[in-house]
Amino acid sequence: MDKGDVLSILAAVIIVSAVAIAFRLPVADAGQAVPEPVTPGGIPTPAVTATPAPASPVLPALTKISYTTRIWDYPRCHLPANLVSYGGSDPSWQGAHNVIPFAYVEEAKGGITETFHVPYDVWRLNCSVTATVRPEAARFRMALVERESGTIVEGASLQYPGSVIKNVERGGKDFYLIVSVDQVDAYRITLETLPQYLSKSSR
Numbered sequence: 571m572d573k574g575d576v577l578s579i580l581a582a583v584i585i586v587s588a589v590a591i592a593f594r595l596p597v598a599d600a601g602q603a604v605p606e607p608v609t610p611g612g613i614p615t616p617a618v619t620a621t622p623a624p625a626s627p628v629l630p631a632l633t634k635i636s637y638t639t640r641i642w643d644y645p646r647c648h649l650p651a652n653l654v655s656y657g658g659s660d661p662s663w664q665g666a667h668n669v670i671p672f673a674y675v676e677e678a679k680g681g682i683t684e685t686f687h688v689p690y691d692v693w694r695l696n697c698s699v700t701a702t703v704r705p706e707a708a709r710f711r712m713a714l715v716e717r718e719s720g721t722i723v724e725g726a727s728l729q730y731p732g733s734v735i736k737n738v739e740r741g742g743k744d745f746y747l748i749v750s751v752d753q754v755d756a757y758r759i760t761l762e763t764l765p766q767y768l769s770k771s772s773r
Contacts, residue, residue: 630672637681645720656725659734673761680750689771691741693763703729705752717744
């Protein structure tokens, strides 16, 4: 290869390198913002930020409430003669399919329960009564009592088998139940609340 060929090849390499440098796109600096993608209409598309999912509330353990034998330590031990003033069953909650049970009483006889604490500002008593031997004579009476004062917070009276719901808007206190039954096979009182009240509980 002669000297003229070498110079020609070297000149070609220089020209190709110069063209490549001239048409190379600028590289973004490390701190330079990346431009937002643009829609066909010319409007910038905002970047989508993933929203963290809210933490699920911790569900309370379902606790069985039993009858007590130390009834004379309680400020009230007897049901009033008439519970009509407390009305019938309260309306069911909206979103009742999300109710969370946290305690229950299940018995066939009447009595006074042990004291239990309810930390939720809103909750309810869901009472269900079964009677198959003499349903026409079945009777269920119940009172929710505040332990400290002996005040009856809610009451219910049910003639014949069936169910009754009593909503309670008082939390952060100790309570007990007084129950009287006649000709009843069994009954269950379930204490329930809604998810939004789990994080707003009163201690």
